[in-house]
Amino acid sequence: xxxxxxxxxREYAEFMPFDSDVxxxxxxxxxxxxxxAPALSSxxxxxxxxxxxxxxxxxxxxxxxxxxxxxxVVQEGDTTVVCASTxxxxxSAAAYAAAAGITCxxxxxxxxxxxxxxAQAIVHGARLVQVDGNFDECLTMVRRLSEDYPVSLVxxxxxxxxxxxxxxxxxxxxxxxEAPDIHVLPVGNAGNITAYWAGFTEYAKxxxxxxxxxxxxxxxxxxxxxxxxxxxxxPETVATAIRIGKPASWDQAIAARDESGGWIRAVSDRxxxxxxxxxxxxxxxxxxxxxxxxxxxxIAAAAHDDVPAGATITCTVTGxxxxxxxxxxxxxxxxxxxxxxxxxxxxxxxxxx
Ligand code: F0G
Numbered sequence: 001x002x003x004x005x006x007x008x009x010r011e012y013a014e015f016m017p018f019d020s021d022v023x024x025x026x027x028x029x030x031x032x033x034x035x036x037a038p039a040l041s042s043x044x045x046x047x048x049x050x051x052x053x054x055x056x057x058x059x060x061x062x063x064x065x066x067x068x069x070x071x072x073v074v075q076e077g078d079t080t081v082v083c084a085s086t087x088x089x090x091x092s093a094a095a096y097a098a099a100a101g102i103t104c105x106x107x108x109x110x111x112x113x114x115x116x117x118x119a120q121a122i123v124h125g126a127r128l129v130q131v132d133g134n135f136d137e138c139l140t141m142v143r144r145l146s147e148d149y150p151v152s153l154v155x156x157x158x159x160x161x162x163x164x165x166x167x168x169x170x171x172x173x174x175x176x177x178e179a180p181d182i183h184v185l186p187v188g189n190a191g192n193i194t195a196y197w198a199g200f201t202e203y204a205k206x207x208x209x210x211x212x213x214x215x216x217x218x219x220x221x222x223x224x225x226x227x228x229x230x231x232x233x234x235p236e237t238v239a240t241a242i243r244i245g246k247p248a249s250w251d252q253a254i255a256a257r258d259e260s261g262g263w264i265r266a267v268s269d270r271x272x273x274x275x276x277x278x279x280x281x282x283x284x285x286x287x288x289x290x291x292x293x294x295x296x297x298x299i300a301a302a303a304h305d306d307v308p309a310g311a312t313i314t315c316t317v318t319g320x321x322x323x324x325x326x327x328x329x330x331x332x333x334x335x336x337x338x339x340x341x342x343x344x345x346x347x348x349x350x351x352x353x
Contacts, residue, residue: 005031008064008167009071015170015202017163018071025070025100029056029063030167034175034314039282040295044302046311049180050295051172052285054320058120061168061192061318062092068164069154070096079103082151084138086188086241087117088319093154094124105151107131107138112240114288114324134235136246139189156191157248165192169199170208172314179209181308185316186293187217187226187264188242190249192318197256213314215256217264218297220290224266226253238269238327241290241319267296273331275299279317286321286328294318 007026009016018024032055040048053061070093073081080103083093090106090113097104106121110130121128131138139155146153156162173179179200187193193215200212219227220237223244232245247253257264267275276292279285294315301307321328339345347353 007067008164009067012167012170015166015206016068017160018075022071022075024067025074025096026067027057027063027095027099029067030171032056032168032171034172035283035285037279037283039278040298040315044298044307044313045309046307046313048298049176049312049314050279050283050285051168051314051316053168053316053318054285054287054291058088058092058095059116059320059323060088060092061165061316062088063096064167065156065161065164065191065195066092066096066154069158069160070100070102072160073152073154074100074102076152078150078152080105080151081154082106082142082145083154084108084135084142085113086135086243087113087323088241089155090126090128091117091120091124091323094121094126097126098124103127105129107142109134109138109243112243114240115326116323120323135189135244136235139248155248156189156194161191162195162198165195166199166202168316169196170203173200173203173209176312176314179204179211180213180314181311182216182262182313183213183316184216184218184294184298184313186239186242186290186318187219187253188223188244188247188290190226190247190253192316193217193256194249194252196316197252197260200260212260215260215262216297216301217253217257217262218293219264219266220272220293221266221268226250226264227266237272239272239289239293240324241288242293265297265300267293267300271296271300273327276321276328277332280321280328285317287317288319288321288324289327291317291319
């Protein structure tokens, strides 16, 4: 029988910062599908694949970084982790802290994280505080807390997070048999674009791929400091996961863009929601709004004739749509139809005759 997937730290052990005798905290993260998306391929005139990161244990790509960050915390003998979050980091940190038997403390922007993500932090037993401020302010606060108190920071400014998250780039190369021409992903605090670029370059250096892709980053218009070059004091977008005005890994994101020959562009909330609906209805994958930003950016690029014909393009869809069902259906105008227990009424309502 084939060996089951053992999580990214074991599967890619030679590229990871842990010796073989270290106690690994894993929930089986990684090994996510890379699926063909014919509906998108025909729309943009290229060969498009989606890396479905919503299939990770807590429903987002954060688990790749969290297995690594929490493994390191436990190795150091620390017992409390802290993070700021727009929802997915806190869900993941809470889950991995639970698996490790340590405490997780979370600061989130009040009223600005999706209900599913909030529920995750709660059920996994995190100590949760809502801050009357935005993500950037929460991040400043947790940085201070980790300097002055015995709590370990597990946001993506923690280098162990980046080490774990780079595994997604390895998997894409392994699944395609080569690096793609272009990789597209949403950008918020910019840890993930940093990690992917590190992963693609490291894999090419190790001879596991012969090239590196152009990195295309996508932000939401109301939270697009890397596009305008100016930090945003009050970021706003329906894609709450990337509602970030001062990305911590700003310089690394710009370096990934420039070294790879890529770009970072912005898309509107409308484009994000349209892309989310399209991915769900025409590809068959339910992703959260921030995740759909990558596809929205690709579609916008195609509309501007910026997509090279026939290119192999991979898009990371970062998180599971079930985390935020309210936003997904809010603009679709679907009226529930209620009928009596009656076959004829069902036939009529469903227009089957
Ligand atoms: N997509 C989703 C679903 C996210 O949750 C995030 C970030 C991103 C994209 C952007 O990734 O920050 O590495 O550029 N979420 C963080 C959080 C900020 O707290 O969950 P990034």
